[in-house]
Amino acid sequence: MIRAGFLSEAERQALIGLARDGLAEHRIARRANAIVLLDKGWSCAKVASALLLDDDTVRGWYRAYESDGLNGISSFGHEGSACRLAEDQQRALKNWITARLPRSTKVIGAWIEKNFALSYSRPGLIALLHRLGFDYRKPREAPRHLNEAKQKAFIAAYEKLLNTMDMDEAVVFVDAVHPTHQVHAAGCWAPKGIAIAVEQTTGRQSLNIHGAINLETGQTQILEVAKVNARSLIALLKAVEAAHPQKRRIHVHLDNASYHHAKRVREWLKRQGRKCVLHFIPPYCPHLDPIERCWGLMHQYTTHNRDYKTFDKFRAAILTFLNQTIPKKWEHFRDRINDNFRVISPASFRIVA
Numbered sequence: 579m580i581r582a583g584f585l586s587e588a589e590r591q592a593l594i595g596l597a598r599d600g601l602a603e604h605r606i607a608r609r610a611n612a613i614v615l616l617d618k619g620w621s622c623a624k625v626a627s628a629l630l631l632d633d634d635t636v637r638g639w640y641r642a643y644e645s646d647g648l649n650g651i652s653s654f655g656h657e658g659s660a661c662r663l664a665e666d667q668q669r670a671l672k673n674w675i676t677a678r679l680p681r682s683t684k685v686i687g688a689w690i691e692k693n694f695a696l697s698y699s700r701p702g703l704i705a706l707l708h709r710l711g712f713d714y715r716k717p718r719e720a721p722r723h724l725n726e727a728k729q730k731a732f733i734a735a736y737e738k739l740l741n742t743m744d745m746d747e748a749v750v751f752v753d754a755v756h757p758t759h760q761v762h763a764a765g766c767w768a769p770k771g772i773a774i775a776v777e778q779t780t781g782r783q784s785l786n787i788h789g790a791i792n793l794e795t796g797q798t799q800i801l802e803v804a805k806v807n808a809r810s811l812i813a814l815l816k817a818v819e820a821a822h823p824q825k826r827r828i829h830v831h832l833d834n835a836s837y838h839h840a841k842r843v844r845e846w847l848k849r850q851g852r853k854c855v856l857h858f859i860p861p862y863c864p865h866l867d868p869i870e871r872c873w874g875l876m877h878q879y880t881t882h883n884r885d886y887k888t889f890d891k892f893r894a895a896i897l898t899f900l901n902q903t904i905p906k907k908w909e910h911f912r913d914r915i916n917d918n919f920r921v922i923s924p925a926s927f928r929i930v931a
Contacts, residue, residue: 580640582619590617592648609639609651616640638699645697663706667694672710679930683707720927721862728860729921735857736919739829748825750790750799750818751869752832754806757881758784759892764882776883783889785896788814790830791869793917796908797821798872800900802893808840815846815854822853831857833867865922871915876900 585593596610608629615625622633622640629636642650663671671690680686683703691697698706707713740749760779768774788810789800799817803810815830822828832838838856847854864870880899886892904911 580616580622582617585613585617589647590614593617596648606652609643612636612639613643613651642699662696662698663690663694668710672712675707675710675712717930718927720922720924720929721864723862724922724924725860725862726921726923729863729866732860732863732866733919733921736831736917739857743829744826746824746826747829748792748822748827749794749829749831750792751867752788752790752811752814752818752830753867753869753873754786754788754810754835755873755876756784756786756806757876757892757896758782759886759889760881761883761885762877762881764878766883777885779885785893786810787896787900789869789872789900790814790818791872791904791915792822793868793912793915796905796912798900798904800897802897806837808837808842811837811840811843812846819853825853827855828853829857830854831859831867833859833864834861863922866919868915868917872900872904875904875911875914879903 593610593614597607597614599607612625612629612631615628616622616636620628622636625631626633626636639651644650670693671686674689675686680689683700686707687698687700687703690703743749759782761776763776766774786803786806787800788803788806789798791798799814799821801810801814801817803813818828818830837843838858843856846852847856859866876896876899880895884895886895904915
């Protein structure tokens, strides 16, 4: 509770003069008015109601004035807050943030207050951090054991293949995915002040899908299987060959899952009349398998903030998107499911965990 009469007569007159000053910025005048009303004994809620604000905003103005006087209510956190720190203090702060990578402005503010006896509002801290060259972002997930040489070799071999293969050859990418029957909460725009939620599905059923995609046509072969293994790969390769009857050879790119190297698969590929030739993507390189992006779009379009009351409805939505939506709308999806490969270098990242 804020007690009335906390202002001296000089402070009160200065604030009243600021509130009545037609040349003062409106936001500053309104803050000054709020402080005067609090000094008269008005509650934060009453002041907020009169000024069409929320009471937390009024409390923040009071704390800013209590901490820094007129300077506190005249600052909006974007017009030079960093100037409150001396050059050596800025360097110390930058070094500390760079070393620690703190996750919240609260932690940073506490460090500044402890070391420099300065207090910043959250907007002021954000402006200061931007000025010092920092921004807030989530670390990327970097695969372990990346090998630049193997990535470069794969990309070179793939580009050579595309440039030299005949018209009766095709290229597909293969992978497996196991979507679970549940809603995936995703960010969205919503009215302020309204809490939003997604209902969690109680079931734990999942689909086992072994799939292939041709990046030139957008054609997919999607098999729902009891288990992803060598048998399911052979069934998928049969479907790929059946979908390309005019092709003499089909270059199948896939990861290094053990079942992709199974003896059963190798023996099937040796049979008379087989069209498929396997090309293995380097280990720990999902970014070199475009069908991985297909799975990402699948979740975006079918599970993000979408609730299916039964597993059958969930299953139908997943399979319809993969079997029908992608091929039919390939012109829309092809820019996101593509072979614009790049080499990811471990030296390009600072690993934080």
